[in-house]
Amino acid sequence: MKMLILLFVFLHVSSSVKHTLRFFFTASSGIPNFPEVMAVGMAADILMGYCDDDRNFKPKHWMEKIFDDDPQQLDWYHYLCFENEPNFFKSSITSLKRRLNQSEGVHILQRMSGCDWDDETGDVVGFNQYGYDGEDFISLDLETQTWIAAKPQAVTTKLTWDADRDRMKLNEVYLTQLFPALLKTYLEYGENVLLRTDLPSVSLLQKTPASPVSCHATGFYPDKADLFWRKDGEQLHEDVDHGEILPNKDGTFQMRVDLNLSSVRPEDWSRYDCVFQLSGVKNHIVTKLDKDQIRTNWETSRITTILIIISLVVLVLVLIAAVGFMVSRKKQAKDPPSPPGNSSELSERLNPET
Structure with missing residues (x-):
């Protein structure tokens, strides 16, 4: 860790x-x-x-x-x-x-x-x-x-x-x-x-393993803030996508900046970090690019998809079994019951000797 x-x-x-x-x-x-x-x-x-x-x-x-x-x-x-x-x-x-x-x-x-x-x-x-x-x-x-x-x-x-x-x-x-x-x-x-200032919570988010990593800050106030990616302490201007500052329902704000990982080697991840700066606040928030700390719904979505597929297969099997059972019951209702022996035995039972 x-x-x-x-x-x-x-x-x-x-x-x-x-x-x-x-x-x-x-x-x-x-x-x-x-x-x-x-x-x-x-x-x-x-x-x-x-x-x-x-x-x-x-x-x-x-x-x-x-x-x-x-x-x-x-x-x-x-x-x-x-x-x-x-x-x-x-x-x-x-x-x-x-x-x-x-x-x-x-x-x-x-x-x-x-x-x-x-x-x-x-x-x-x-x-x-x-x-x-x-x-x-x-x-x-x-x-x-x-x-x-x-x-x-x-x-x-x-x-x-x-x-x-x-x-x-x-x-x-x-x-x-x-x-x-x-x-x-x-x-x-x-x-x-x-002069109110609220610092945000900062998270690293990723939709899929091939998607950019989004540095997301939410809950800050006022909206005079900056969020950017750095490599070796230098701000990046390429392979990044800056989102707009958006309002939250509670009056605070949120923003994000995405980092394209296509040109980043896994061994170089430690050289990258995301920096949040709030106007008037001397303490900046620095978030290291750490694979173990990235929040993603990719695994959850994949597991959910598998469970849905299994559920559908089970449902189809249950439906097939139910249909087969109903067909069998209808067939039994149409055909007369089989005699409990051969015809001569039945005749003897109906006409016993005196």
Whole structure:
């Protein structure tokens, strides 16, 4: 029996994590019975809350403690949902339709703003970008303090917004100061939700002896993970097939990566291993390629097939015997019983001498 296949590799270098804050606003025109403006906030890819149909901010349960301690923050969200952003987006989409000679049809204006914060270096990257009708439209470059037009139709907007220095200063404050401060607060209050990490169970699976060996990790959280095969400590890029990260019913995730064994000699198996890495977790899970540890249903399927065949043969024999017995019984019912001796003996018994 070889050593346990799950090994934790303790790295001596720290692994920084980039935390994210995102605000998504969507304005629509020409869609009946659909909200004119929708908004969603997310921290570390987890929903914080959203603006409902009445333009009130509906926070998730883990945000409620924050608003209890800082009611003004909830008022700020309500202001964004009810007055500031709806008015801005409605006027913006009206202006774009007029400028682009669009009077009919469905039109969508979207904005994504927020920041990324590196908890090790302290670096903050803020962003503010717009899309119109499914295409990039305009984005902010904080370094040059200018807007970048993604298409010719956005040049007029760029020139107008570049000239508005108060708007540029406000964007800089939001993206480099306010948003990072909010993100750090949310990470502190919502640590159990936003910084949750669950390590997976890792197994080696194989359908048949000729099939690739699948390294399967399930039960991990969040979905910022990597899974790959190595040979002699070097990551393999050939003879491997990476699967997508898929959700489990309990909110965790699973993924797999297959290794084609056609070019791997049996004596070289010990040179291969599978590595699972979870963002923000320093301990990687390493699974050695070990034939004795591969889980497969090949033997079980073969035994099951043999048992089924035996059962069918027995069933056929039983049916043949039953049919033969029934035929024999029917034949006996049609033929009269044989006399208990010859005819003369029967006659003597029926007519005895007196």
